[in-house]
Amino acid sequence: MRRLGENALIAEILAPLATHPGAFGLSDDAAHLSDLPPNGLVMTTDALVAGVHFFENDDPGDAAYKAVAVNVSDLAAKAAKPFAYLLTLALPAAPTEDWARAFAEGLARAQAAFGVSLIGGDTVTARGPWWLSVTALGDAPARPLVRGGGRPGDVLYVTGTLGDAALGLKMRLGLDDFAGALSADETEHLARRYLYPEPRVSLRPALAAHASAAMDLSDGLALDLTRLCTASGVTASVDASALPLSEAARSAVAACPALIEAIIAGGDDYEILAAVPPDTASHSLAFEATARDAGCPVFRIGTLAEGASPPAFLGPSGEPLILSAKGFEHFAL
Amino acid sequence: MRRLGENALIAEILAPLATHPGAFGLSDDAAHLSDLPPNGLVMTTDALVAGVHFFENDDPGDAAYKAVAVNVSDLAAKAAKPFAYLLTLALPAAPTEDWARAFAEGLARAQAAFGVSLIGGDTVTARGPWWLSVTALGDAPARPLVRGGGRPGDVLYVTGTLGDAALGLKMRLGLDDFAGALSADETEHLARRYLYPEPRVSLRPALAAHASAAMDLSDGLALDLTRLCTASGVTASVDASALPLSEAARSAVAACPALIEAIIAGGDDYEILAAVPPDTASHSLAFEATARDAGCPVFRIGTLAEGASPPAFLGPSGEPLILSAKGFEHFAL
Known part of the structure; x- marks a missing residue:
């Protein structure tokens, strides 16, 4: 050889x-x-x-x-x-x-x-x-787009679906109590999402025209949203039931509800988190229309608000979810 | 802690x-x-x-x-x-x-x-x-400067002194038969040259105005000159006695003449090798004057010539030196 x-x-x-x-x-x-x-x-x-x-x-x-x-x-x-x-x-x-x-x-x-x-x-x-x-x-776009541009009242969006890669990684690690509840297509989907990130390059025109802040989700929504909020000097509230999940992730969470934590704090999503000024013809509705035209699915998951507390993830009755996992940090102490 | x-x-x-x-x-x-x-x-x-x-x-x-x-x-x-x-x-x-x-x-x-x-x-x-x-x-300079611009007849220059870092590395590895022949200042000099490369940023105006090809010496003169010749489609002859040596390297080679090979094939020099079109008011003499004004020592070591053979290193009587070491290559086979 x-x-x-x-x-x-x-x-x-x-x-x-x-x-x-x-x-x-x-x-x-x-x-x-x-x-x-x-x-x-x-x-x-x-x-x-x-x-x-x-x-x-x-x-x-x-x-x-x-x-x-x-x-x-x-x-x-x-x-x-x-x-x-x-x-x-x-x-x-x-x-x-x-x-x-x-x-x-x-x-x-x-x-x-x-x-x-x-x-x-x-x-x-x-x-x-x-x-x-x-x-x-x-x-570069005409206007730099950074983490720190978010303002209270901005609408929070994510692209695609969350948590698939984190579930795919759990399967690779043998931490797959949930896998029995999934179809063969669903387990294949999660495995692929871990191996092959699909960067959302098609969202570029929508971001360039309308977003106030954006970043990709590589260390989990919980930690990355905290970073966006810290850089922007705001806090956020997120409706956990609005988080976009794939069929596979839905099946996994149905079988094992605690997996919602892996969805929120798991890394390797490579979806985009964006803040967009609220509904006017030139802002969030236009952002949604531009993203749709480009074939990039976007979902409203919450809003930015004044304050310095960590982002709140709200359950079905509006009660805050208590998360134990905080996202991925290299050499965490 | x-x-x-x-x-x-x-x-x-x-x-x-x-x-x-x-x-x-x-x-x-x-x-x-x-x-x-x-x-x-x-x-x-x-x-x-x-x-x-x-x-x-x-x-x-x-x-x-x-x-x-x-x-x-x-x-x-x-x-x-x-x-x-x-x-x-x-x-x-x-x-x-x-x-x-x-x-x-x-x-x-x-x-x-x-x-x-x-x-x-x-x-x-x-x-x-x-x-x-x-x-x-x-x-970037106004005119890109690459390895492949050398032409037959160009004068070859190097900055500074060669081989110090290679000798400093030998000392660190305990391969230092020659160290007994050196003063304390000389051993200190070689150790420093291995630890602290001094990039020749001051040569920039001379290179931008006059050089036809240039590269830095990181894997040893023998291998890097071969790369310059290959990219330029030429060969070269180098007068080994013209290679600039520090006092410390001179003492080492005097004690152990075989070290000339470490000078020619040793890595980590981070001096610049340049080819400059031959003597006219606008070329090699002007290159030397511009380098001197910038405080950067440059030395003529040979010339480029037509041909595809490896560069020849010539001894005191003009006879080619036979080198066993060829310079540093990662995962050499």
């Missing part, structure tokens, strides 16, 4: 992905971007480590796809249009050609899905689990 | 380093650069892993400084002016406050030395040795 050194890995496997002229076919140590977008650049970086962000026995192409997708998700939440990324890949030893080709196939899939090109990077040796780090670039 | 979780590490230790307005004080998941340089951006990324690129018992601030410096070196070799960087930091567990402050002190030192600001990043958990990855941004 042929193994690839650093030079062969770059020249044979990665260089064909570097279609942007500023990448110089990965023959150089820096990329040169000469045509910059008129409103500036949005940049983000996220690393994924085997055994932490994905399973060591996952297909390397799935990990590669996910690394690009989670970065694109951060750009999408800022109403930026992704166009390029840099990649750092750390491996304990020279990869086999099969491994390298599977890895590159995942990058190629992400490039096609999100319209991005590899423009540079680094390959290094690492003892321990393999990891990869992506830095992604996007065209 | 207080330990810091992810949120405290970002808010208390790293956010004060994010002085660029587009960093939003690290309160967001993406940076927004609105004022982009007129000639475009140069971007590069390099990761450093404990046990591979630095010693696990090195001061964390020195590793942080080196990570920024090696990226700035890549920008300097492209005649780009560094201004910002993103940082990914992977730790096996929550750091102590002392560790985190020492780490940030190294970043602050690099920021002051190179005029850069932290604009974003990621912090993750990693089993195994700790690592960090930096993506650096610089203002």
Whole structure:
């Protein structure tokens, strides 16, 4: 089985992905971007480590796809249009050609899905689990969109459905008391949602035109909404019964009601949380219409309010839910 | 001893380093650069892993400084002016406050030395040795400077002195037969050159105005010159006796002549290798004058020539030296 050194890995496997002229076919140590977008650049970086962000026995192409997708998700939440990324890949030893080709196939899939090109990077040796780090670039919108722009009275929206990836992860970990209540399609759905995030790039026009604040949900709605509120200097109340759930998640929560906590505090959703000024022709109704036209499902889940207390999640009779899980934090103490 | 979780590490230790307005004080998941340089951006990324690129018992601030410096070196070799960087930091567990402050002190030192600001990043958990990855941004020069621009007849230059870091590394590894021949100042010099790369940012105006090709020397002159020649479609001949050596390296080679191989093939120099069209008022002589005015020492070491053979290193009587070491390659086979 042929193994690839650093030079062969770059020249044979990665260089064909570097279609942007500023990448110089990965023959150089820096990329040169000469045509910059008129409103500036949005940049983000996220690393994924085997055994932490994905399973060591996952297909390397799935990990590669996910690394690009989670970065694109951060750009999408800022109403930026992704166009390029840099990649750092750390491996304990020279990869086999099969491994390298599977890895590159995942990058190629992400490039096609999100319209991005590899423009540079680094390959290094690492003892321990393999990891990869992506830095992604996007065209900035005319008006920067940040976490801190939310105001009291703004309507809170989320895209897609929540909690699927967290339930998919529970199944991977064998914490799947609920799996017996699910159909084969439903378990497959949850597994896929953990492996293949779908960044909501189609929400960009709606966000750019109407949102006051936005971020993607990567560490769970509870923690990420707290971050949005803190940055905006507000609090929030969320109607837990309004949270959008997939059929699979509904079946799981019906079988085991405590799973609502995994829905609210579980990570890896990569859906977008947005605050939009309240109902007028130019605001939340227009946001909904623009999102609908773009084929991106959005759901009202609550509102922002004055105050500094943590966001409240309200049950069916308006009573606050007490959550024990707070979302994902690296090296939590 | 207080330990810091992810949120405290970002808010208390790293956010004060994010002085660029587009960093939003690290309160967001993406940076927004609105004022982009007129000639475009140069971007590069390099990761450093404990046990591979630095010693696990090195001061964390020195590793942080080196990570920024090696990226700035890549920008300097492209005649780009560094201004910002993103940082990914992977730790096996929550750091102590002392560790985190020492780490940030190294970043602050690099920021002051190179005029850069932290604009974003990621912090993750990693089993195994700790690592960090930096993506650096610089203002592009009017004319892109790449590896592949060299032409037959161009004069080859290097900055500073070669091989010091490789000798410093040998001392750290206990492979220091030569150390007895060195003064205390000389051993100190080699140790420092391994720990603290000094990117040649002052060479920027000379490179921008005159060089046909340039790159920084990170994997050893032999391998990096081969890369420049391959990209430019030329070969080169280098006069080994013209290679600039520090007093310390001279003492080491005098004691142990075989060390010339470590000088030629050793990594971590972070000096610049440049090709400049031959002597006319507007080319190599002007390059030397501009470099001298900027306080950056440059030395002619050889010339580019037609051909596709590997670069030749010529001994005192013009005979080719036979090198056994070829420079540093990750996962060499």
